[in-house]
Amino acid sequence: MLDLDDIQYILLNRAPARAGRYEFLSFASAEAGRAWLSALVDQVHSVETMRASIADEKRWVTLAFTWNGLRALGVDEAALATFPEEFRQGMAARAEILGDTGANHPDHWVDGTTDPDLHAIVLLFTRTVEDRAHYQEELASLLAASPGAELLSALDVEAIPPFGYAHDHFGYRDQLTNLAIEGSGDAPTPGSGGLLKPGEFILGYPDEHGPPAGRPQPEVLSRNGSFLAYRRLQEHVGKFREFLAEHGETPEEQELLAAKLMGRWRSGAPLVLAPDKDDPKLADDPQRNNDFNYKQDDPFGYAVPLGAHIRRVNPRDTAASINRHRMIRRGATYGPHLPDDAPEDDQERGVAAFVLCASLIRQFEFAQNVWINDKNFHELGNERDPIIGTQDGTLEFKIPTRPIRRTITGLPAFTTVRGGAYFFIPGIEALRWLAAGD
Amino acid sequence: MAIPEGGFFPDDVEYGRYGPIFPKTPACYGFTIVAKIIPGREEAFREHGRTLEKAVKDQPDILAPLELHYLRWVLFEIKGETYFMYQGIFDTDFDKYTEDAVALFSQSGISTVFENLEGFPADWKTNPEAFVEFVRAHHRPSFLEYGEYPYVSADEIKKALRVKHLFSQMLDQMQ
Numbered sequence: 139m140l141d142l143d144d145i146q147y148i149l150l151n152r153a154p155a156r157a158g159r160y161e162f163l164s165f166a167s168a169e170a171g172r173a174w175l176s177a178l179v180d181q182v183h184s185v186e187t188m189r190a191s192i193a194d195e196k197r198w199v200t201l202a203f204t205w206n207g208l209r210a211l212g213v214d215e216a217a218l219a220t221f222p223e224e225f226r227q228g229m230a231a232r233a234e235i236l237g238d239t240g241a242n243h244p245d246h247w248v249d250g251t252t253d254p255d256l257h258a259i260v261l262l263f264t265r266t267v268e269d270r271a272h273y274q275e276e277l278a279s280l281l282a283a284s285p286g287a288e289l290l291s292a293l294d295v296e297a298i299p300p301f302g303y304a305h306d307h308f309g310y311r312d313q314l315t316n317l318a319i320e321g322s323g324d325a326p327t328p329g330s331g332g333l334l335k336p337g338e339f340i341l342g343y344p345d346e347h348g349p350p351a352g353r354p355q356p357e358v359l360s361r362n363g364s365f366l367a368y369r370r371l372q373e374h375v376g377k378f379r380e381f382l383a384e385h386g387e388t389p390e391e392q393e394l395l396a397a398k399l400m401g402r403w404r405s406g407a408p409l410v411l412a413p414d415k416d417d418p419k420l421a422d423d424p425q426r427n428n429d430f431n432y433k434q435d436d437p438f439g440y441a442v443p444l445g446a447h448i449r450r451v452n453p454r455d456t457a458a459s460i461n462r463h464r465m466i467r468r469g470a471t472y473g474p475h476l477p478d479d480a481p482e483d484d485q486e487r488g489v490a491a492f493v494l495c496a497s498l499i500r501q502f503e504f505a506q507n508v509w510i511n512d513k514n515f516h517e518l519g520n521e522r523d524p525i526i527g528t529q530d531g532t533l534e535f536k537i538p539t540r541p542i543r544r545t546i547t548g549l550p551a552f553t554t555v556r557g558g559a560y561f562f563i564p565g566i567e568a569l570r571w572l573a574a575g576d
Numbered sequence: 577m578a579i580p581e582g583g584f585f586p587d588d589v590e591y592g593r594y595g596p597i598f599p600k601t602p603a604c605y606g607f608t609i610v611a612k613i614i615p616g617r618e619e620a621f622r623e624h625g626r627t628l629e630k631a632v633k634d635q636p637d638i639l640a641p642l643e644l645h646y647l648r649w650v651l652f653e654i655k656g657e658t659y660f661m662y663q664g665i666f667d668t669d670f671d672k673y674t675e676d677a678v679a680l681f682s683q684s685g686i687s688t689v690f691e692n693l694e695g696f697p698a699d700w701k702t703n704p705e706a707f708v709e710f711v712r713a714h715h716r717p718s719f720l721e722y723g724e725y726p727y728v729s730a731d732e733i734k735k736a737l738r739v740k741h742l743f744s745q746m747l748d749q750m751q
């Protein structure tokens with residue numbers, strides 16, 4: 139059984155939020171950090187309180203800390219040393235491994251996430267944009283009341299039209315694959331990989347390999363915690379649309395090309411099940427929209443190209459020990475919507491995403507290094523993930539088609555990394571322990 | 577391809593998740609691990625040979641995730657002490673599939689063989705970092721590697737053989 143009253147809600151649930159705000163904080167002293175944390179900790183929902191209050195609640199708060207942040211709050215060096223190497227180094231130091239080179243390099247990140255004084259992140263999600271204005275004030279006054287706790291930067295996120303379903307600026311429907319974790323009460327939908335072991339995502343539980351091992355110390359700090367990789371990914375919508383127009387003559391061809399890059403139609407319908415024609419009804423049906431595999435259903439990639447986004451980030455039955463490399467995904471879009479017929483306006487817009495996992499190196503970094511950015515993934519030779527891979531205009535994208543495949547050369551970068559950091563997301567008890575400082 | 581001492585080209589070191597990656601040569605990626613065995617454990621190695629043979633027989637694609645060409649296991653003596661040499665040639669850098677290799681080895685029983693080497697970390701199953709460290713510490717990089725069919729992957733070879741097979745079938749059909 140999971141400690142649902144202790145695990146922060148975001149690990150198992152998505153808030154029904156249309157808006158939100160991420161705040162990046164720094165503490166001048168342990169006292170400052172603890173005073174701020176003590177004042178805020180009661181607002182953090184566990185899975186249990188979140189589920190119980192979901193009908194009426196208007197705002198959801200999540201707290202997480204960098205390694206430096208744990209030190210700033212007074213965690214001692216011996217305990218700090220028990221945290222995994224990649225977390226201690228931080229995301230920016232892992233740039234080469236993650237593929238954050240060229241325009242994606244941390245030198246160009248805009249939100250202060252590479253600042254060694256970045257200590258904490260507050261994720262505020264609110265039911266409406268108006269609620270955000272209100273609760274943002276509350277966070278601000280809390281901060282003002284804790285001298286020495288400072289705001290480094292902030293990012294407002296919000297859903298973009300049409301509002302009926304979650305989607306990104308490119309227009310792809312998202313939030314279709316949801317992992318179900320043993321003991322969470324969630325039932326897996328067909329194709330989502332069955333019930334996954336909690337220790338793959340939450341510290342202190344058995345994982346696919348066996349009983350918990352090598353947890354950071356002290357246990358009161360690590361129990362029910364997890365790691366969070368933050369990625370601010372700018373989406374170049376104008377360039378994306380130009381690309382579709384350049385390589386597809388008709389709107390139908392353009393839609394198909396968009397689908398090939400992702401592995402799903404923009405409606406969300408999976409190409410494996412709807413290879414030739416979009417099927418929005420299929421997309422809407424959680425019993426069917428994820429119920430597919432690759433090895434038998436599409437071995438050569440005639441439906442989903444071998445290098446398409448969803449085939450890389452979850453190769454399903456074509457990867458070894460797949461359940462050791464799964465990730466919980468959360469996040470939201472930021473920046474203004476670019477209407478279909480509007481030209482690029484050079485405003486920054488994109489996805490501010492989180493990956494949650496028990497091991498950054500085995501899950502998030504593995505995905506970035508082995509799946510997303512390995513040019514030779516599935517023997518493709520000269521490709522990276524067309525949506526989030528590191529692209530410099532020299533790579534290609536191959537679309538298996540009978541009788542011969544189509545190769546698009548000179549793929550542009552549709553996204554750029556603009557910020558990122560690794561955080562530890564403690565359980566509620568651990569938050570109180572940190573706040574008390576004993 | 578001649579390889580500098582230490583195994584890396586100093587101007588062109590690529591980093592993987594667990595540190596620098598040994599370079600790809602015309603003979604693909606690979607390692608040569610040489611380590612002293614715990615005295616008296618020779619039989620455990622031979623037993624391991626039988627275990628792995630059976631594992632592959634039962635499930636021919638069991639090692640597929642490692643993208644291998646060849647593995648070779650050798651025991652030899654120096655001054656009355658027994659050493660173990662383990663040489664692998666494969667298509668991807670070892671770093672990429674470290675965790676998968678660890679998982680796979682523990683399933684197929686390779687655990688027993690490494691555990692009979694001096695200095696092998698006891699917690700290797702849950703500590704891939706320590707596993708990688710051991711491998712690095714005992715890897716003797718080549719100073720020269722050659723490939724008669726340079727840079728060709730096992731997958732390409734398997735595809736070529738399949739094409740040859742299908743082609744001869746086609747010719748049969750035309751008789």
Ligand code: HEM
Nearest residue numbers: 306310311312313314315369371448451452489505526553
């Ligand atoms: C601009 C950034 C991104 C966009 C637009 C994007 C878009 C999408 C979409 C539309 C889906 C299909 C919907 C679904 O399966 O729920 C998806 C799935 C997925 N994405 Fe991304 N994504 C982005 C970044 C990332 C990143 C940074 C990661 C992790 C490193 C990631 C990992 C995944 C995974 C694991 C899936 C589920 C695949 C499956 O289970 O079949 N994505 N993404």
